[in-house]
Amino acid sequence: MNHQELVALDHQYTMQTYGRFDVDIDHGKGATVYDLAGREYIDFTSGIGVASIGYANPRWVDAIAAQAAKLGHISNLFYAQPYARLAEKLCQRSGMAAAFFANSGAESNEGIIKLARKYSFDKYGKGRGTVITLKNSFHGRTITTLTATGQEVFHNYFFPFDEGFRYAQAGSMDSLQEVAGHDVCAVMLELVQGEGGVLPMDKDYVHDLAVLCAERDWLLLVDEVQTGIGRTGTLFAFQQYGIIPDAVSFAKGIAGGLPMGGFLASERTRGVLTPGTHATTFGGNPICAAAALTVLDILDEDALAAVTEKGNYIRARIEKMNVPCLGATRGLGLMIGVEVKGERTNKQVAAQLIESGLLVLTAGHDLRLLPPLTITMEEIDKGLAIMEKTLA
Numbered sequence: 001m002n003h004q005e006l007v008a009l010d011h012q013y014t015m016q017t018y019g020r021f022d023v024d025i026d027h028g029k030g031a032t033v034y035d036l037a038g039r040e041y042i043d044f045t046s047g048i049g050v051a052s053i054g055y056a057n058p059r060w061v062d063a064i065a066a067q068a069a070k071l072g073h074i075s076n077l078f079y080a081q082p083y084a085r086l087a088e089k090l091c092q093r094s095g096m097a098a099a100f101f102a103n104s105g106a107e108s109n110e111g112i113i114k115l116a117r118k119y120s121f122d123k124y125g126k127g128r129g130t131v132i133t134l135k136n137s138f139h140g141r142t143i144t145t146l147t148a149t150g151q152e153v154f155h156n157y158f159f160p161f162d163e164g165f166r167y168a169q170a171g172s173m174d175s176l177q178e179v180a181g182h183d184v185c186a187v188m189l190e191l192v193q194g195e196g197g198v199l200p201m202d203k204d205y206v207h208d209l210a211v212l213c214a215e216r217d218w219l220l221l222v223d224e225v226q227t228g229i230g231r232t233g234t235l236f237a238f239q240q241y242g243i244i245p246d247a248v249s250f251a252k253g254i255a256g257g258l259p260m261g262g263f264l265a266s267e268r269t270r271g272v273l274t275p276g277t278h279a280t281t282f283g284g285n286p287i288c289a290a291a292a293l294t295v296l297d298i299l300d301e302d303a304l305a306a307v308t309e310k311g312n313y314i315r316a317r318i319e320k321m322n323v324p325c326l327g328a329t330r331g332l333g334l335m336i337g338v339e340v341k342g343e344r345t346n347k348q349v350a351a352q353l354i355e356s357g358l359l360v361l362t363a364g365h366d367l368r369l370l371p372p373l374t375i376t377m378e379e380i381d382k383g384l385a386i387m388e389k390t391l392a
């Protein structure tokens with residue numbers, strides 16, 4: 001099959017919900033991917049922060065194959081090693097107390113919202129189910145997580161949306177006080193807003209917010225679907241913010257490309273979700289969990305330190321480029337935003353880079369770079385050279 005045939009097939013038989021770039025990807029190795037015609041692309045996207053250890057990592061492939069040959073699925077009504085082992089690793093490395101596994105980011109966020117509402121219900125009864133989220137946030141595409149998402153453009157078409165969310169201006173304690181009330185049970189936020197434009201939260205703000213949550217007995221819910229699993233240079237971004245969340249969600253990068261998500265609870269909240277109150281058929285699938293264990297093994301302390309170094313290197317190189325349409329950079333670790341200046345939109349700049357052999361993402365009005373965390377310096381230099389040459 002060639003590119004044109006694939007595009008025709010896709011258009012004929014799939015719902016056209018994605019504005020795809022006119023590029024197909026067939027296979028990959030490390031942070032380099034290839035299309036059907038064999039053309040090479042350097043990947044500064046990891047999917048969208050998912051292929052955290054790159055493509056076709058042999059340890060990951062072996063772990064998946066071995067687990068598939070042993071036990072590909074068993075219901076959560078039985079004990080199975082991969083589930084428990086993965087929970088142990090995540091808790092030990094994050095300081096959290098207990099894990100629940102799900103299958104996507106949105107579903108994981110629904111889980112922490114349910115945890116917060118039940119915590120509050122158990123303690124205070126009905127009428128305290130409101131969750132404060134931040135403007136410009138992104139929490140997912142289910143009806144509830146769309147409602148949680150603090151961007152008006154997402155509150156469309158699918159009426160009626162849920163009750164129980166109010167939105168505060170990110171970075172403003174005054175705005176948080178304005179939307180506070182006796183009906184609130186939690187605040188949910190991303191520490192670096194991803195889809196909203198790669199916008200890191202101010203550390204003092206996050207500290208003050210955590211103090212307010214503790215005072216009011218609101219749960220502090222951190223959505224680490226994009227920032228988690230090493231993306232920012234620590235296993236979770238909250239570890240750089242000096243806070244301990246009451247619950248934290250993760251997904252994208254956890255299993256290196258297989259669909260998996262979940263959330264971790266603190267010692268205080270680990271017992272909130274009791275038998276029968278929360279479940280999912282596929283959650284913690286043994287193959288996904290085996291893949292995730294390999295991802296965590298590969299992302300050891302040295303690999304995480306390298307994430308910070310590579311991120312700083314990429315940002316410094318881009319800021320020094322003589323490229324008129326790119327401006328300042330921002331971000332944490334290998335979660336990088338690059339300002340797009342001038343007449344062309346970020347989508348147009350991204351399309352030009354992709355056509356030239358460098359996969360990039362957009363967010364807000366700017367470019368977003370989420371390379372595989374294991375990308376080599378050689379691949380980084382190749383990608384940056386394409387960027388400079390294409391946009392000069």
Ligand SMILES: *Cc1c(COP(=O)(O)O)cnc(C)c1O
Pocket residue numbers: 103104105106107109138139140141190194195223224225226227251252
């Ligand atoms: C991607 C993302 C989600 C949604 O994840 P899905 O797996 O697409 O449901 C939620 N929150 C954040 C911060 C994300 O980046």
